Amino acid sequence: MPLLEVTELSKKFGGVHALTMVNLQVEKGEVHALIGPNGAGKTTLFNCISGFYRPERGSAVFKGRDITRTAPHKIPRLGIARTFQNLELFRNATVLDNIMLGRYMHKRASFFSEALFLSKAKNQEVEARRRVEEVIDFLDLQPYRDRVIAQLPFGTQKCVELARALALDPELILLDEPAAGLNSEETRDLCFWIEDIKEDLEITVLLVEHNMRVVNEVADRVTALDFGAVIAHGTPEEVQQHPDVIQAYLGEDDGAAASA
Numbered sequence: 475m476p477l478l479e480v481t482e483l484s485k486k487f488g489g490v491h492a493l494t495m496v497n498l499q500v501e502k503g504e505v506h507a508l509i510g511p512n513g514a515g516k517t518t519l520f521n522c523i524s525g526f527y528r529p530e531r532g533s534a535v536f537k538g539r540d541i542t543r544t545a546p547h548k549i550p551r552l553g554i555a556r557t558f559q560n561l562e563l564f565r566n567a568t569v570l571d572n573i574m575l576g577r578y579m580h581k582r583a584s585f586f587s588e589a590l591f592l593s594k595a596k597n598q599e600v601e602a603r604r605r606v607e608e609v610i611d612f613l614d615l616q617p618y619r620d621r622v623i624a625q626l627p628f629g630t631q632k633c634v635e636l637a638r639a640l641a642l643d644p645e646l647i648l649l650d651e652p653a654a655g656l657n658s659e660e661t662r663d664l665c666f667w668i669e670d671i672k673e674d675l676e677i678t679v680l681l682v683e684h685n686m687r688v689v690n691e692v693a694d695r696v697t698a699l700d701f702g703a704v705i706a707h708g709t710p711e712e713v714q715q716h717p718d719v720i721q722a723y724l725g726e727d728d729g730a731a732a733s734a
């Protein structure tokens with residue numbers, strides 16, 4: 475059974491068919507890349523998986539459980555964390571607070587269990603702090619931990635978003651264009667981190683990525699979308715050589731798939 479299985483998922487916005495009968499299987503332990511030109515439906519698919527959008531038909535099943543109609547705030551508790559294409563951080567809070575807040579909002583004991591079983595809440599607090607410190611070390615964020623987000627370079631802000639998602643201890647992490655806007659050094663670091671997230675943290679990764687060098691370097695398997703439909707899936711090489719994929723990318727300004 476795949477860790478995540480999307481079956482015949484369709485989502486419309488007015489007359490726009492953002493997703494049409496999309497099938498996607500993400501196996502435990504893999505890095506799976508979702509590619510496709512702008513407007514192909516990649517972010518919409520992430521939003522359907524993470525509960526932000528309700529598809530008109532089809533399902534998303536995570537670890538055998540149908541999550542299609544699960545509210546977005548409950549998704550992290552089931553083991554799925556995500557980052558956003560446009561950063562969603564508290565800009566006037568510190569790096570540490572942003573990472574801690576992510577963890578608190580989703581993992582804290584409920585009000586009643588906190589009131590009734592203080593020791594449980596205390597343990598959670600200790601565990602949360604330990605986990606957050608680990609993630610800060612893992613992503614080399616130590617020098618920035620007390621800095622305010624708004625004052626940090628974009629690449630570091632993206633790194634904080636990744637940290638916030640990792641601090642949730644997910645089994646599956648969804649990354650929406652993690653390399654967009656990064657310089658070449660930051661992109662190289664990102665590739666190493668994605669490898670480590672898979673190998674050392676044993677977290678399965680589903681990423682939307684435009685940069686084909688990143689896809690080639692980190693992805694085990696690739697699914698390509700165009701106009702809301704799956705046009706190819708397979709290894710990075712197979713997918714990039716697929717005629718429909720080459721066709722889809724013609725006319726894209728960076729010719730991403732063809733030139734990689």
Ligand SMILES: Nc1ncnc2c1ncn2[C@@H]1O[C@H](COP(=O)(O)OP(=O)(O)O)[C@@H](O)[C@H]1O
Pocket residue numbers: 487490491492510511512513514515516517518519
């Ligand atoms: N909230 C929304 N309201 C209306 N249309 C949307 C919304 N989100 C996405 N779309 C449309 O759905 C299509 C797919 O968009 P999106 O999933 O953002 O593509 P991608 O992430 O692959 O660039 C586009 O035509 C986009 O304009």
Ligand SMILES: [Mg+2]
Pocket residue numbers: 516517518559
């Ligand atoms: Mg997008």
